Amino acid sequence: MRKTLLWCAAVAMAAATTGEVRAQGVSAPNWPTKSIRLIVPYPPGGLSDVFARLIGDKLSRVLGQAVVIDNRPGGNTIIGTQATAQAAPDGYTLLLTNAALSINQNLVTSLPYDLDKDLAPVIWLGESYGLIVVNDQVPAKTFPEFVALAKSQPGKISVAVPGLGTNYRIALEQLQDVTGVKLLMVPYKGSPPAISDVIGGQVQAGIDSLVPLAPQVKDGKVRALAVLSSSRTPDLPDVPTTAEVGLPDVVIYAYNAILAPAATPRPVIDKLNAAVNQVLSDPDTVARGRTVGLRVGGGPPERLKEIMNKVTGIYAQVIRSANIKPE
16 A cells, blocks of 8 residues: 555656646657747857857757847846846746856845746856966066065056956955955956056056957967966966966856756756757867867756855855955
C-alpha cells in the first residue's frame, strides 16, 4: 500500500509539472517552435551587441529557429532587464547581459524588477578582462612601482574610469582599499574620451576593458601594468595579473550571462543551456570571443547563480565601504 501511494504521488507530481509546462504553451521536447528574442540592454555596435549576435547566429543553427537581437539600451541595463522580467516565461524571450546586474542590485534603490524573483539564470557566458594602464609620462614601470608612486603622492595620481556606475570604478575602489593608496578618480562618459586623455597626458592612468586598451598598449601609446583578472590574457601574455603582483582581490568581476523570466519551465532552460554550451565549446566562438575581450565560460544554470551571488556580495561590500552613490 505504501509503495502504491508513493507511486501515485510521483505520477501526480509529474502530471502537475507537465501541466504547468503545457499551460504556458511550452513543450520542452518540441521547444522552440518559433523565433527567440534575445534582449541586449545596450545599443547596437557595442561589445555586448557584437557578442550577442555571434551567440545568436550560432544558437539559431543549433536550435533550428531564428534568434532575433532586440537592443534595449538605457538605465545602465535596467530598461532591457525590466523588459525581460516582464516578458512571458515561455523561453522565447531571453536577456544577454553582464555584471551591471550586480551593480544595479546594490546601487539602485528602486529597481523595477527583483533580481532573485523575476529572473532565472540560464548560463554563464564567460568573463571579461580589465587592464590598468599609464601613459609614458608616469615613471612607474610596474604595478608595485605605481602603488609606491601613488603612496608618495596621496590624491594626486589621476585615474580615468569609463563611468561612475561601472565595474571599473568598483575595481579602482578595491585597489585603493586593499593597498591603502589615495587616487584621484576622473569619471568619463565611455571609454574613448577616457583613453584619449590617458594617451594625451591629461590623466595619468586608466582602468578599462581589454578591447579598447590592448591596441593602444601594442602601439606603445600606453603601458599596461596589470591585468585585473585571475589569469593572464593571451592578447597581452607578458602583462602580469593583479594576483601575480600580490593583489588577488583587485580584479574585474565582469561576468556575462543569459537569463530568462523567472517562471520559464526548467526543462526549457535545460534545453537552452545545453544548446548554448554547445555554442561556447565551438573553437570559433572561443577565438571570436577573444576579439571582444571575453574568456568564454559555460556550465549549468547553478554555476551562473553562484557567480552572480558572489559578485553581488562583493559589490555590496565595496559600494558600502566606498559610499558609492548612483550617478
